Amino acid sequence: MRIALAGFMHESNTFSEVPTTLQQFRDASLKYGPDLIPVWKDAHHEMGGFIQGAKDNGFEAVPILMGQATPSGPVTEETYEKIAGDLLDGLRQAGPLDGLLLALHGAMVCDAHPDADGETMQRLRVELGPDFPVILTLDLHTNVSPRMVGNATATITYRTYPHIKQRDRGLEAAVLIAQTVRGDVHPVQALRKPPLLLHIVQQYTGAGAMAEIVAEVERLANSPGILSASFAPGYIYADVAEMGPTAIVVADGDRDRAEAEAQRLADFVWERREALNATLPDPETAVREAAAHPTRPVSLMDCGDNIGGGSPGDSTILLSEILKQGVPDCLIVLYDPEAVRACAGAGVLNTVKLDVGGKTDSRHGEPVSIQGRVRMIADGKYIEPEPRHGGRRFHNTGLTAVVETPEGHLIVLNSLREAPMSLQQILSLGIRPETRQIIVVKGATAPRAAYDPVSAKVIPVDTPGASAAGPESFTYYNRPKPLYPLDPVD
Secondary structure (H helix, E strand, O other): OEEEEEEEEOOEOOOOOOOEOHHHHHHHEEEEHHHHHHHHOOOOOHHHHHHHHHHHHOOEEEEEEEEEOOOEOOEOHHHHHHHHHHHHHHHHOOOOOOEEEEEEOOOOOEOOOOOHHHHHHHHHHHHHOOOOOEEEEEOOOOOOOHHHHHOOOEEEEOOOOOOOOHHHHHHHHHHHHHHHHHOOOOEEEEEEOOOEOOOHHHHOOOOHHHHHHHHHHHHHHOOOOEEEEEEEOOOOOOOOOOOOOEEEEEEEOOHHHHHHHHHHHHHHHHOOHHHHOOOOOOHHHHHHHHHHOOOOOEEEEEHHHOHHHOOOOOOOHHHHHHHHHOOOOEEEEEEOHHHHHHHHHHOOOOEEEEEEOOOOOHHHOOOEEEEEEEEEEEOOEEEOOOOOOOOOOEEEOOOEEEEEOOOOOEEEEEOOOOOOOOOHHHHOOOOOHHHOOEEEEOOOOOOHHHHHHHOOEEEEEOOOOOOOOOHHHOOOOOOOOOOEOOOOOO
16 A cells, blocks of 8 residues: 655634745745655654554555644635645655545635635545545644535544644544555544534633543544544634534444434534633733742733734733733743844843834734843754644744843743744743743643643633634624524524
8 A cells, every 4th residue: 555645734813914925834844755754753743643654554655745834824825826736746746546644734724715625625636536545634623614524535633632642643544544445444424513612721621521522522433333533623713614613423334323423422512512611811810810829830821822823922911911010030932033133133141122022913912122131042943752732843933032131031032933832942941930930821722731730820811812712802704603602592
């Protein structure tokens, strides 16, 4: 067996004003052919699972491409056409193939294609033919469309949030493609979309209603006659017709069983709809609570500036509140290439006066004036060896500066946007989290895999921005209706 491996992944926030270009894929990771193997083979990512799965299941892996960019605004049409075209060309040039293992995000939006992942699947199906086996993996925050599932042989989504078991899903997909090509199984699948939206912090799978849902998914996935089961909470930051959660069940040759189990799983989720909503403290309340906490550090999740949800990473809302309340010894990471250049020009140990953050738009606060000593200039590269959300091993925040202020604050300034999924982002700079009173984390739930173990307390904060925590913060024009809790649902 010769099985192609490919990935084209982006989570596109339609409320962001920053378009996603080809350079952003190159800055994060865009590798072709055999060059993708050393980058991804040891990663806690489905692509790493694909690669390992080839060895485990006795098939030849034929790497095509793997492209991934940090979440931001919609992908430009030029960028989409370039990478999608390279994917198709790579498959044409790969020689005889028996199947395809494909990693898409499921929430990619392109200027010309609101359902960009569905468009990709449709193009692949036209190219490969109606019976060619394609096993598709999707992120948990996927807005699944009928075109995605309808053009895949089987579809598997992540199970945990934070996404710490992506490699397992890749291994699962590799087993399934091998069984399918050999004719040992005959996948048929069904999807259901319960009419609700899930608050981002209640999507945490470590406790509460989502933990119950994951347990039910795993029970179902291990049932006789079922090849795979998934529940994806969806992605509320993309105003598209497919927005919302999805239950997917893959059965072995029994379509009626797949349909019935998908409906039952959707009903199981619907029954827990009240527990899937939340109310968060505002910035003033959250900072006051963190400052009064007897042990340190307290991590404040800046939900409205969640880089992993497509926000810019330069919100000053919480920094301004910390300065207003006079809390010392805090750590704040900001995306600000301009300020980094100023620090590099001043040099290590020298004093700088800077206006930091608040430069992308007015929704994420205004620039804040700081002064302090340039403590470090670093290249921004680090490696995460442990399973963390996103599964990546190699990270790069670009040229990075650390400024220490008279109040004891450490302001980390990055040149490239990087979601804070790895504690190595700060450990690699010689920063000890236990010395901080407050750590401002540019995320909602995903960074908890890294920050929970070192935090005395974690507080998600209702900050404004392109990734504000609740769906009530946004005006939607394209979403389906009704969706609880925004609409009454009978």
